[in-house]
Amino acid sequence: MWRDALLVAGKDLRVEARSRVATNQVAPYALVILLLFGFAFDSNRPLLTQAAPGLFWVAVLLCSLLAVQRSFAIEAADGARDGLRLSGLDPAGIFLGKAAAVAAVLVGLEVLLGAGVVVLYGTGLHDPLLLVATAVLATAGLGAAGTVYGIMAAGLRVRETLLPLLILPVVAPVLLAATEAWRAALGLSADNGWRWLTLLGSFAAIYVTLGVLGFGTLLEEA
Amino acid sequence: MTPDLPPVASPEAARSRGTGNFTTRILGVAAVATLAATAWLGLVVSPPDVVQGQLVRLIYVHPAVATVCYVGFGLCALASMAWLWPRTRSRRWDALAGASAEVGVVFCGLTLVTGSIWGRASWGVWWTWDARLTLTALLFAVFVGYLGLRRTGGSPEGRARRSAVAAIVCSLVVPVDHEATNWWRTLHQGNTLTKTNPSIHGWQLATMALSFLAFGLLFAWVLIHRYRLELLEDRYETEGLGLALEERRAEGAPPVAPHALTSTPLPADPLASEATAR
Numbered sequence: 271m272w273r274d275a276l277l278v279a280g281k282d283l284r285v286e287a288r289s290r291v292a293t294n295q296v297a298p299y300a301l302v303i304l305l306l307f308g309f310a311f312d313s314n315r316p317l318l319t320q321a322a323p324g325l326f327w328v329a330v331l332l333c334s335l336l337a338v339q340r341s342f343a344i345e346a347a348d349g350a351r352d353g354l355r356l357s358g359l360d361p362a363g364i365f366l367g368k369a370a371a372v373a374a375v376l377v378g379l380e381v382l383l384g385a386g387v388v389v390l391y392g393t394g395l396h397d398p399l400l401l402v403a404t405a406v407l408a409t410a411g412l413g414a415a416g417t418v419y420g421i422m423a424a425g426l427r428v429r430e431t432l433l434p435l436l437i438l439p440v441v442a443p444v445l446l447a448a449t450e451a452w453r454a455a456l457g458l459s460a461d462n463g464w465r466w467l468t469l470l471g472s473f474a475a476i477y478v479t480l481g482v483l484g485f486g487t488l489l490e491e492a
Numbered sequence: 493m494t495p496d497l498p499p500v501a502s503p504e505a506a507r508s509r510g511t512g513n514f515t516t517r518i519l520g521v522a523a524v525a526t527l528a529a530t531a532w533l534g535l536v537v538s539p540p541d542v543v544q545g546q547l548v549r550l551i552y553v554h555p556a557v558a559t560v561c562y563v564g565f566g567l568c569a570l571a572s573m574a575w576l577w578p579r580t581r582s583r584r585w586d587a588l589a590g591a592s593a594e595v596g597v598v599f600c601g602l603t604l605v606t607g608s609i610w611g612r613a614s615w616g617v618w619w620t621w622d623a624r625l626t627l628t629a630l631l632f633a634v635f636v637g638y639l640g641l642r643r644t645g646g647s648p649e650g651r652a653r654r655s656a657v658a659a660i661v662c663s664l665v666v667p668v669d670h671e672a673t674n675w676w677r678t679l680h681q682g683n684t685l686t687k688t689n690p691s692i693h694g695w696q697l698a699t700m701a702l703s704f705l706a707f708g709l710l711f712a713w714v715l716i717h718r719y720r721l722e723l724l725e726d727r728y729e730t731e732g733l734g735l736a737l738e739e740r741r742a743e744g745a746p747p748v749a750p751h752a753l754t755s756t757p758l759p760a761d762p763l764a765s766e767a768t769a770r
Contacts, residue, residue, distance in 0.1 A: 418661065422654050426644045435640055439633035440661070476664060484657050487576075491650040 274359040278367025283374060285344050292375050296336050300379050303329045304386045318391040323452035326387050327445050330380060335434055337375045338416035341368055342424045361486030365417060369481060373413030380405050396457030400464060404455065407470035408448040414477035415441055421488045443473055511720035519713040526706035530699060538695040550610045552699050556707040558603040563711065564596025565635060569663035572656035586652035587722035589659055590642050593635055595715050600632045634662045648726060
């Protein structure tokens with residue numbers, strides 16, 4: 271299973287590296303979102319600094335939609351999904367591989383967005399360890415949940431419009447917990463940010479389990 | 493003009509050609525009667541509350557509607573599990589899951605609307621970021637997404653499989669969201685709902701109990717009709733094509749002339765002979 275996961279993740283990331291969609295399209299999109307938030311808040315710097323954690327994670331959610339859509343769009347052409355089905359790879363491995371590739375793309379985007387938030391919104395880093403731990407768990411959850419819904423919508427004609435409706439309400443707990451943890455990590459609240467990691471961890475665990483168990487069933491029907 | 497339904501299997505269904513029968517008529521009459529009784533007791537007989545005044549009358553609608561909405565979503569998850577379990581797999585479970593989710597979404601919408609009206613009157617705002625409100629709104633969005641997924645077409649088997657997994661994932665969100673909002677609430681102000689909510693007794697309690705019965709009956713009534721409609725739709729999709737083909741073939745078949753019976757037989761329908769050759 272793990273070997274299959276590595277194979278699939280390696281394949282997806284190689285496709286990304288060669289097509290450069292993530293770097294040439296998704297990354298600029300993420301920066302545009304940050305700039306638009308600046309306009310929306312009328313360049314009110316204190317307000318932007320206060321809202322930075324929430325804005326950061328909203329931007330990550332929007333980017334994760336694109337990453338998931340991209341992850342299954344590359345399987346749509348040339349009957350690649352049939353190839354995947356016939357490859358004999360463990361479905362659980364395929365799921366873990368695709369989720370890991372989505373998460374890896376998201377980590378790259380988060381680093382970029384994080385730098386953007388620090389530079390553009392003027393936030394200071396208070397507890398870097400908590401920032402990184404939150405980002406890792408939240409990204410794992412987003413990757414797993416996104417991949418479960420991605421394969422569910424993969425074979426449908428209306429997937430582009432249906433996917434956001436399916437994913438965004440479901441990942442609301444990630445937005446909530448990651449925002450609260452980051453507020454603490456950026457020194458914006460006196461709350462103990464570490465306790466939010468339990469929620470992020472259980473969310474990621476639930477969706478990884480669901481994906482490992484159910485991906486085979488969903489892949490058959492995609 | 494209604495589209496022609498394929499011939500139906502059971503004679504009972506053939507008589508009505510609809511989704512109603514004796515049981516549903518009894519259920520419907522009972523639901524309407526109890527709803528009317530609830531309205532009369534709630535608006536006329538029961539006294540206004542000491543603290544909430546006339547506003548208390550919303551308690552005869554809102555909690556019952558919210559409970560029925562949860563029952564609908566719970567039923568959807570259970571039916572989906574029954575579909576996924578190989579031993580109990582049947583199209584009927586898929587139809588029940590779809591029907592209960594749809595009715596659940598309607599009641600969830602009603603919960604949001606009645607709750608919003610209550611909030612406007614007692615808190616002065618249509619919406620507040622209370623944990624329970626946020627949870628219910630998320631639940632609504634999640635199941636609207638589920639219904640969207642059900643409407644995407646494809647083979648009935650594939651649709652049922654996707655929807656069943658989605659229903660379980662959707663219902664898993666409920667406890668997670670609930671816990672999340674509980675933790676969230678501890679950071680913000682407490683819930684004001686339980687404080688202003690007085691303990692009820694007498695006519696108020698009786699009316700509230702009746703409202704649960706009334707909305708429960710309404711739910712069962714609508715659910716049965718929706719479930720049967722779902723099965724009919726299923727049949728229309730699967731059998732309708734075969735029926736249309738047969739009709740076309742009948743149109744294309746040469747008319748049976750009186751002399752044909754006596755003269756040489758006409759060549760057989762090429763499509764039919766092809767089918768038998770296979």
